[in-house]
Amino acid sequence: MGLNPVIIRLEQLSKTYGEGDTEVHALFEVDLTINRGEYCAIMGASGSGKSTAMNVIGCLDRPSSGKYYFDNVDVSGLSELQLAEIRNRQIGFVFQQFHLLPQLTALDNVILPMIYAKISPDERKQRAIAALEKVGLAARLFNKPNQLSGGQQQRVAIARAIVNQPLLLLADEPTGALDSHTTQEVMDIFEELNSSGITIVMVTHEGEVARLSHRIIMFRDGQVINSHLNPETLETEKYVTT
Numbered sequence: 001m002g003l004n005p006v007i008i009r010l011e012q013l014s015k016t017y018g019e020g021d022t023e024v025h026a027l028f029e030v031d032l033t034i035n036r037g038e039y040c041a042i043m044g045a046s047g048s049g050k051s052t053a054m055n056v057i058g059c060l061d062r063p064s065s066g067k068y069y070f071d072n073v074d075v076s077g078l079s080e081l082q083l084a085e086i087r088n089r090q091i092g093f094v095f096q097q098f099h100l101l102p103q104l105t106a107l108d109n110v111i112l113p114m115i116y117a118k119i120s121p122d123e124r125k126q127r128a129i130a131a132l133e134k135v136g137l138a139a140r141l142f143n144k145p146n147q148l149s150g151g152q153q154q155r156v157a158i159a160r161a162i163v164n165q166p167l168l169l170l171a172d173e174p175t176g177a178l179d180s181h182t183t184q185e186v187m188d189i190f191e192e193l194n195s196s197g198i199t200i201v202m203v204t205h206e207g208e209v210a211r212l213s214h215r216i217i218m219f220r221d222g223q224v225i226n227s228h229l230n231p232e233t234l235e236t237e238k239y240v241t242t
């Protein structure tokens with residue numbers, strides 16, 4: 001993979017669920033380009049296609065028609081195994097509900113993606129500790145998720161997402177389960193990660209969170225109605241949907 005500036009390119013991309021009377025165009029002929037190093041927030045009402053777009057961008061789901069290029073590679077030509085490799089090595093995922101394994105310590109949760117990536121045990125441990133230090137959890141390596149606060153659990157999830165040094169961090173409502181103080185902590189980490197070069201795409205319905213990104217992409221009814229909203233001009237109240 002080369003150093004082309006474009007990391008995500010959707011071309012006339014559609015995703016359709018069902019058929020006939022029950023057909024739903026979750027995405028309809030979407031064109032969207034995101035460059036290496038950007039920090040974008042995706043907004044839009046419930047049902048507007050945000051999660052569908054994230055699933056396609058994250059190589060978790062395939063489009064019904066149109067093209068998706070990830071780092072200049074046409075994803076439609078890849079096998080399931082190749083897609084799994086991209087998800088493991090090039091893309092980090094953060095979800096609203098953390099999705100940590102409850103029986104594993106913070107350290108072992110962060111080590112897990114490196115086992116799949118076939119990294120040696122010594123290096124795994126070193127890199128997991130470094131990632132947990134980066135999110136301010138050096139003192140919590142051996143705690144299990146139920147011994148951590150929500151904000152701490154989300155920081156473990158972020159450490160897990162970045163430990164394979166991905167090109168892209170995808171976050172679907174990363175602060176949806178957090179209070180305003182921990183939301184700010186997570187946003188500080190995102191800003192720092194983006195400054196260090198990671199491309200970030202996050203879905204949020206919170207105007208105050210979206211405002212901390214550098215570009216807002218607005219969805220409506222499966223289409224991008226504005227691909228370059230300026231976060232500084234976003235009126236917070238207007239887009240709060242729940």
Ligand SMILES: Nc1ncnc2c1ncn2[C@@H]1O[C@H](COP(=O)(O)OP(=O)(O)O)[C@@H](O)[C@H]1O
Binds near residue numbers: 017044045049051052
């Ligand atoms: N697996 C599915 N089967 C059928 N319809 C779906 C499925 N996933 C999403 N949809 C529909 O596609 C549309 C977009 O959904 P989604 O991408 O989840 O929106 P958002 O994340 O913006 O709330 C909605 O109308 C939703 O009901």
Ligand SMILES: [Mg+2]
Binds near residue numbers: 050051052
């Ligand atoms: Mg959604």
